[in-house]
Amino acid sequence: MALSFPIYLDNHATTRVDPRVLEAMLPYFTEHYGNAASRNHVFGWQAEEAVENAREQVRTLIGAKSPKEIIFTSGATESNNLAIKGVAYQYREKGNHIITVKTEHKAVLETCKRLEREGFEVSYIDVNKQGQVEPDDVRKAIRDKTILVSVMLCNNEIGTIQPIAEIGKITRERGVLFHTDAVQGLGRTFFDVEAMNVDLASFSAHKIYGPKGIGALYVRRNRPRVRLTPIIDGGGHEHGMRSGTLNVPGIVGFGKACAILKEEMHEENERLRMLRNRLREKLFSALEMIHLNGAEDPWRHPGNLHVSFSFVEGEALMMGIKEIAVSSGSACTSASLEPSHVLRALGVDPELAHSSIRFGIGRFNTLEEIDYVAEAVIREVNRLREMSPLYELYKEGIDYRTIQWISH
Numbered sequence: 239m240a241l242s243f244p245i246y247l248d249n250h251a252t253t254r255v256d257p258r259v260l261e262a263m264l265p266y267f268t269e270h271y272g273n274a275a276s277r278n279h280v281f282g283w284q285a286e287e288a289v290e291n292a293r294e295q296v297r298t299l300i301g302a303k304s305p306k307e308i309i310f311t312s313g314a315t316e317s318n319n320l321a322i323k324g325v326a327y328q329y330r331e332k333g334n335h336i337i338t339v340k341t342e343h344k345a346v347l348e349t350c351k352r353l354e355r356e357g358f359e360v361s362y363i364d365v366n367k368q369g370q371v372e373p374d375d376v377r378k379a380i381r382d383k384t385i386l387v388s389v390m391l392c393n394n395e396i397g398t399i400q401p402i403a404e405i406g407k408i409t410r411e412r413g414v415l416f417h418t419d420a421v422q423g424l425g426r427t428f429f430d431v432e433a434m435n436v437d438l439a440s441f442s443a444h445k446i447y448g449p450k451g452i453g454a455l456y457v458r459r460n461r462p463r464v465r466l467t468p469i470i471d472g473g474g475h476e477h478g479m480r481s482g483t484l485n486v487p488g489i490v491g492f493g494k495a496c497a498i499l500k501e502e503m504h505e506e507n508e509r510l511r512m513l514r515n516r517l518r519e520k521l522f523s524a525l526e527m528i529h530l531n532g533a534e535d536p537w538r539h540p541g542n543l544h545v546s547f548s549f550v551e552g553e554a555l556m557m558g559i560k561e562i563a564v565s566s567g568s569a570c571t572s573a574s575l576e577p578s579h580v581l582r583a584l585g586v587d588p589e590l591a592h593s594s595i596r597f598g599i600g601r602f603n604t605l606e607e608i609d610y611v612a613e614a615v616i617r618e619v620n621r622l623r624e625m626s627p628l629y630e631l632y633k634e635g636i637d638y639r640t641i642q643w644i645s646h
């Protein structure tokens with residue numbers, strides 16, 4: 239197959255809508271445009287039926303007991319806000335302490351920061367060098383006043399998968415609610431809300447080949463029944479937890495994306511892992527002084543490769559491979575020049591953090607693309623290193639970090 243450009247390798251940022259998903263959605267923009275809350279005519283009934291069908295598709299993928307436990311939202315940012323603020327406000331009489339992890343997505347961390355300004359106390363747990371939480375650290379952090387633990391299923395930068403089942407055992411034992419931001423892990427690793435004792439879980443359609451602007455929050459209804467204070471008030475949709483007219487085409491697309499994952503995830507993950515390992519082997523056999531960030535299988539997202547290239551600026555490398563869309567591993571918001579909070583939490587040297595690239599391999603990538611990317615990256619890293627005085631010193635056997643620079 240002929241290559242076409244640009245090559246998209248940023249599938250943790252967002253994914254292309256699968257043509258099968260788009261096809262399922264289209265009628266709900268045109269013929270079936272009813273409001274799912276319209277109870278007294280066929281337009282409403284059709285819309286409602288489509289929504290309930292999608293709810294069932296989401297439920298099946300995550301192993302929930304009832305479709306009523308799926309609350310549709312505008313995406314995972316909203317789901318994380320609803321889960322954490324919803325629990326905090328609902329259970330504030332019971333306690334004011336929340337536990338989360340330093341490498342969480344900003345939608346979790348910034349929500350927690352706001353709650354701190356409102357008088358809640360938040361513990362931000364450390365991770366090990368691979369980015370994993372020690373379940374025992376969660377156990378130790380739980381206090382009498384702890385109402386919620388929030389730990390993501392899979393990290394969006396370095397692809398590390400967290401020991402959710404073990405943490406769920408601990409939170410259930412201690413009677414503390416457990417939320418997980420499951421956006422990146424959904425369909426990429428085993429996930430089951432019942433088996434893992436998860437009480438709340440956030441999802442986003444556009445990370446799984448569905449449309450943007452639609453997501454869901456799983457809210458357990460039984461043992462324990464989780465109650466949430468809503469953050470959006472209105473007509474009382476979604477059991478009063480999330481008011482607002484339902485995004486029917488988006489929900490249909492999200493449901494279809496889940497059904498496809500359920501059917502194809504095992505085969506797809508094998509393929510992603512093969513492509514990822516091929517890229518990794520090519521880069522690591524051709525280049526010296528490069529480092530893998532994150533964990534090894536089975537604790538790694540099958541499509542994630544996060545690499546630091548010593549003596550090379552990540553941004554400069556990206557400029558040299560403009561025909562390839564990747565993400566600089568150093569800045570989580572590309573607007574800021576801060577090294578990412580995730581790499582900082584891993585203890586990656588800030589300089590090395592700025593030399594990092596995240597490759598996010600997805601459903602539509604081909605072997606030819608991976609081979610092209612490997613060659614282009616190797617060529618560009620070598621070119622940039624040839625212009626680097628520090629690399630020159632390194633090759634001469636001088637450790638530049640021990641040099642005493644003289645300033646005038």
Ligand SMILES: *Cc1c(COP(=O)(O)O)cnc(C)c1O
Pocket residue numbers: 250251312313314315316343345390392393394419421422441442443445451452453
């Ligand atoms: C993308 C992402 C989000 C935000 O999801 P949106 O639907 O874009 O709001 C939250 N958490 C993780 C881990 C993500 O990767």
